[in-house]
Amino acid sequence: MAMQQNGSASDIHKHNDRSASNHPITTNGSEEVEHQQTGRFTFSAEPNLEDIRRMQAEFTDERNWNQFHQPRNLLLALVGEVGEVSELFQWRGEVAEGLPDWTEPEREHLAQELSDVLIYLVELAEKCNVDLPRAVLRKMALNRLKYPANKVHGSAKKYTEYKD
Amino acid sequence: MAMQQNGSASDIHKHNDRSASNHPITTNGSEEVEHQQTGRFTFSAEPNLEDIRRMQAEFTDERNWNQFHQPRNLLLALVGEVGEVSELFQWRGEVAEGLPDWTEPEREHLAQELSDVLIYLVELAEKCNVDLPRAVLRKMALNRLKYPANKVHGSAKKYTEYKD
Amino acid sequence: MAMQQNGSASDIHKHNDRSASNHPITTNGSEEVEHQQTGRFTFSAEPNLEDIRRMQAEFTDERNWNQFHQPRNLLLALVGEVGEVSELFQWRGEVAEGLPDWTEPEREHLAQELSDVLIYLVELAEKCNVDLPRAVLRKMALNRLKYPANKVHGSAKKYTEYKD
């Protein structure tokens, strides 16, 4: 599945080039994890979140739209975009990883709507003075403490208990 | 406004190291835009979206939670987190840029909820084989074509017409 | 404002005919409340929630669409419609009660989107075997216990504490 996707978009994003074992932020190098991640879909390294923030800020400035981009306006715009993502999934029943039954136009539509969510999320964080990349690091550290791998491993029951 | 915000939280998130003028993806270098962006809040360069994707993949793998992280499950989790962000804004009326009246614990709470939205958005994109950083570039190019700066500049009426 | 609305649609919904003081489910008959509610916008008595449920069930049955109307599909459809409501409010800043600056087509658009939210909410409740009207009575009783009027009256601080 991932291979097929890779093939159709190989110029844009390269799979399996992570070299997770020597990445400085890698938190786990067990054999099992390595095996599970083999063939996993990966993102391009750029643009990063600050690139996206800056490009969207330029876009907004050029149009003199900062007057409309107050925090709650951006939040409602974000909700609207999440609604558009939901519409793409709403009548399909369960959807398998990799979206095997989706046409290429449907995939591109989804890519655009997910992008809209990210763009408004980034701008909302900026207007709220939240350094989103750093905040994610802190939140992930909290999540690791909250859901210790050895306690919750492979248990739906524990998973639900912990996550609810 | 932005200056004041930065000033009041300079120890936490002052990252005015953008050097926007020589950034390779900068799309506009006009004097006006430069002036508007002076003192604007910026993000840290790291982690980038692929770092976040990989860290979350490791987190999920370590707990054997991929069985729960199917696309629609992740989408509903994303909706849940957007709901939690909304709860932070729901009884406040209009909220000014920089959140001048928010306490530090409220800001940190918001940072955590925005992070949760981003984490699930990234994982949803991964499980849908969407290269989110590249998709954002394509979407922003489309937005520039759809809303030409010279046609929509500074007009709320045109803005609404174009955006609705 | 309410009067104007009333005037333009007087055949459809009658304002101020509540006779709250002798309604069997009235929970409070104090002078203050009576005064506050004078002129308040009211709904038509019909259709009730069961009428709406039945009409939507007929609509779905006639089209053989029950196969698509599983609980999670309906929930995502609901999220999509909430997104459409949000889009109507997203670039406006604060909106005053009664929507004084909205055009008639904008009001009708909002009425349609709010209706879509209600239709999917009703169908979701039906498919989950939740007797929505009765559930609301139980929830309102819980809310009265949780937020005692004499403890939280007129205090934003207490309000936030209690509601968060």
Added chain:
Amino acid sequence: MAMQQNGSASDIHKHNDRSASNHPITTNGSEEVEHQQTGRFTFSAEPNLEDIRRMQAEFTDERNWNQFHQPRNLLLALVGEVGEVSELFQWRGEVAEGLPDWTEPEREHLAQELSDVLIYLVELAEKCNVDLPRAVLRKMALNRLKYPANKVHGSAKKYTEYKD
């Protein structure tokens, strides 16, 4: 399925007193529809939407909370409650009609969250001067015109085309 569900919860919510065939708003009386609806879960007749509106208005007035219940505040509260409903469905994969695998506390939790969505939806409509019951009638008439039963009957393809 519906029969079984009704059977397993007959003490809580069996309201098979619809008499659909002689209801004044019934839009379809074909044998097929009658057959499909046999045993379908139904709602109680009361409270109706105006009852709910009035009770919530009293609740808000008693607490002097109208100052907080402006349209956009209520909309964000609605989004928050939809998020809470989503959290109940997020890690479950596909959920069958009637929620056969849910415990009674889980069902009651869902009933409460769906109620919260309805309460805020009703109050939002009131504060926007939208007569929600009448608006739903208009929207359903539009839906019948938009999706003619004879054209879209039993076709997922047509369904998606029409609904997207």
